[in-house]
Amino acid sequence: MKVEELYQEIILDHYRSKHHSGLREPYQAEVQHVNPTCGDEVRLRVHLVGDTVSDVSYESVGCSISQASTSVMADLVIGHDVAHGLGLYEEFLTMMQGKGQIEPNEERLEDGIAFAGVAKFPARVKCALIGWSAFRDAIIQARAQ
Amino acid sequence: MSLDGGPEYPVTTDLSDVAPGSLALVEEPIAFDVEAIRADFPILERTVGGTPLIYLDSANSSQKPRVVVEAVEDHYLNHNANVARAMHMLGAEATEAFEGARAQLAQFIGAHRSEEVVFTKNASEALNLCAYTLGASLRPGDEIVISVMEHHSNIVPWQLLAQRTGAVLRWFDVTDEGRLDLDKAVAEGLLNERTKIVSIAYVSNVLGTINPISQIAALGHAVGATVVVDASQAVPQLAVNMADLGADLVAFTGHKMVGPTGIGVLWGRYELLAALPPFLGGGEMIEVVTMAGSTYAPPPHRFEAGTPPIAQAVGLSAAAQYLSVIGMNQITAHEREITGYALEGLQSLPGVTVLGPNELVDRGGAVSFTLTAADQQPIHPHDVSHLLDSRGIAVRAGHHCARPLHERFGVQSSTRASFYLYTTRAEIDALIESLDYTIAFFGRLR
Ligand SMILES: Cc1ncc(COP(=O)(O)O)c(C=O)c1O
Numbered sequence: 001m002k003v004e005e006l007y008q009e010i011i012l013d014h015y016r017s018k019h020h021s022g023l024r025e026p027y028q029a030e031v032q033h034v035n036p037t038c039g040d041e042v043r044l045r046v047h048l049v050g051d052t053v054s055d056v057s058y059e060s061v062g063c064s065i066s067q068a069s070t071s072v073m074a075d076l077v078i079g080h081d082v083a084h085g086l087g088l089y090e091e092f093l094t095m096m097q098g099k100g101q102i103e104p105n106e107e108r109l110e111d112g113i114a115f116a117g118v119a120k121f122p123a124r125v126k127c128a129l130i131g132w133s134a135f136r137d138a139i140i141q142a143r144a145q
Numbered sequence: 146m147s148l149d150g151g152p153e154y155p156v157t158t159d160l161s162d163v164a165p166g167s168l169a170l171v172e173e174p175i176a177f178d179v180e181a182i183r184a185d186f187p188i189l190e191r192t193v194g195g196t197p198l199i200y201l202d203s204a205n206s207s208q209k210p211r212v213v214v215e216a217v218e219d220h221y222l223n224h225n226a227n228v229a230r231a232m233h234m235l236g237a238e239a240t241e242a243f244e245g246a247r248a249q250l251a252q253f254i255g256a257h258r259s260e261e262v263v264f265t266k267n268a269s270e271a272l273n274l275c276a277y278t279l280g281a282s283l284r285p286g287d288e289i290v291i292s293v294m295e296h297h298s299n300i301v302p303w304q305l306l307a308q309r310t311g312a313v314l315r316w317f318d319v320t321d322e323g324r325l326d327l328d329k330a331v332a333e334g335l336l337n338e339r340t341k342i343v344s345i346a347y348v349s350n351v352l353g354t355i356n357p358i359s360q361i362a363a364l365g366h367a368v369g370a371t372v373v374v375d376a377s378q379a380v381p382q383l384a385v386n387m388a389d390l391g392a393d394l395v396a397f398t399g400h401k402m403v404g405p406t407g408i409g410v411l412w413g414r415y416e417l418l419a420a421l422p423p424f425l426g427g428g429e430m431i432e433v434v435t436m437a438g439s440t441y442a443p444p445p446h447r448f449e450a451g452t453p454p455i456a457q458a459v460g461l462s463a464a465a466q467y468l469s470v471i472g473m474n475q476i477t478a479h480e481r482e483i484t485g486y487a488l489e490g491l492q493s494l495p496g497v498t499v500l501g502p503n504e505l506v507d508r509g510g511a512v513s514f515t516l517t518a519a520d521q522q523p524i525h526p527h528d529v530s531h532l533l534d535s536r537g538i539a540v541r542a543g544h545h546c547a548r549p550l551h552e553r554f555g556v557q558s559s560t561r562a563s564f565y566l567y568t569t570r571a572e573i574d575a576l577i578e579s580l581d582y583t584i585a586f587f588g589r590l591r
Binding site for chain 2: 002003004006007012016037038039040041061062063064065066121123124127
């Protein structure tokens with residue numbers, strides 16, 4: 001796969017205008033994740049109402065892959081229940097660790113399937129995962145309260 | 146050197162009457178021929194997807210010429226044993242090779258005596274050694290001065306030291322052009338009677354700026370401070386002469402100067418080294434050990450606990466010899482020419498902003514920059530480097546272990562191209578063409 005094919009229109013669209021970006025109140029947990037190799041940083045908040053993820057808000061800097069992936073994640077998890085979000089995290093993680101061999105489920109991952117190609121570039125997998133890992137971490141913290 | 150009844154360590158060479166850099170080997174400079182030099186570096190023949198590899202990441206780690214690899218190989222295959230404590234033929238050979246490497250390095254950097262050369266594992270360890278040993282005499286309220294352009298290796302050890310001792314960490318700012326802001330420092334009274342340590346990079350690994358070390362050393366000494374220099378990016382590309390530099394302690398690293406990984410150097414004024422306490426404890430660094438206490442070996446061995454990087458020292462010695470034969474002045478001149486050519490090329494591209502000096506004055510061979518597409522949208526360095534990599538061009542993306550400096554320039558990260566004695570103009574042309582492609586690629590898709 002050529003690198004150019006990695007940069008699908010969907011990814012660049014999300015990079016250009018990140019959905020749900022910005023830090024908002026209220027929130028139950030806030031986490032900060034960084035990738036010290038390339039300097040990507042995300043600060044992310046979650047707010048739960050019962051079992052529902054009522055908001056995910058974030059401030060982040062980084063490459064197109066990390067920014068777009070965080071934006072797609074927020075689209076997918078907000079308004080759904082926690083179990084659904086964590087399930088998507090697992091699916092996305094499996095896709096990323098699949099070295100490009102795993103056929104993603106478009107119905108569930110929606111725009112997230114645009115990142116299937118990233119799995120073929122080990123150096124970029126971390127970029128695609130940073131927002132998702134922050135989300136999972138924040139959920140764990142919010143539920144611990 | 147003899148082992149029977151001789152001292153445990155061989156007597157090291159007194160270099161006081163050998164002119165620095167005047168290796169016995171070098172008779173007259175050979176003409177600088179980049180193609181001939183490239184032939185010494187087998188890795189440069191590699192291709193990436195059918196196109197030649199273009200390695201523009203030498204400030205990160207340089208490539209190695211065959212002679213360095215062969216020196217390491219020959220040592221392991223024919224002379225390997227532990228040093229100093231092995232009383233047999235191979236032990237003597239290994240010791241002689243190790244101490245010979247020390248003498249070679251001392252000569253390469255213009256040290257007065259080879260005992261002024263301490264082998265460490267890298268520049269980071271050398272700087273930690275400085276912080277630890279100098280820190281022993283710090284008191285709360287004492288001040289340590291660094292700069293905002295330092296590599297994390299010359300920031301974090303001092304932060305740790307300040308935390309341990311209650312000393313205060315202060316720093317030089319840089320001008321928008323990427324030079325140390327000496328005027329502001331004077332206005333702020335940055336250096337004053339509380340300043341005990343000044344530690345500054347000789348050449349910035351991000352901006353390429355060459356700092357006025359002699360001037361800073363004089364300012365530091367005027368207030369009674371000890372002056373430490375991080376010369377990791379300087380020794381590979383400039384003829385550095387410790388006797389003239391004016392610093393007290395100077396750190397650098399083997400792998401950036403065509404030498405092996407796993408070895409670095411701390412040079413120190415002998416009287417200062419002799420006054421410093423040990424750093425790590427262990428074998429080799431002692432005189433007498435009793436359960437009640439120990440006495441320590443004189444420098445340099447006091448600072449070399451445990452089995453040192455022996456084969457790496459042999460490799461580093463071969464590296465210093467290799468650079469000397471080519472001539473540090475010729476390497477500096479080549480690097481300057483290539484850097485000038487790259488700056489010109491970069492400035493011809495719309496959307497490129499160079500961090501640091503745009504002109505060749507006091508500037509080394511690392512150029513960091515940011516890119517924006519035609520729609521003013523920034524193109525992230527990680528995306529740039531990935532696209533370049535796919536075209537066979539190796540650059541570095543990120544904050545290059547200098548996050549505070551990036552913050553100072555208001556950018557999160559940058560792309561860095563860095564050059565060395567084997568870099569060609571054709572490689573710079575390829576870089577510029579690929580950056581042009583990158584700008585167009587991200588612009589078009591938007
Ligand atoms: C200016 C500077 N200082 C220190 C270092 C650290 O060198 P090392 O990683 O070999 O300890 C580097 C290189 O990474 C550098 O560029």
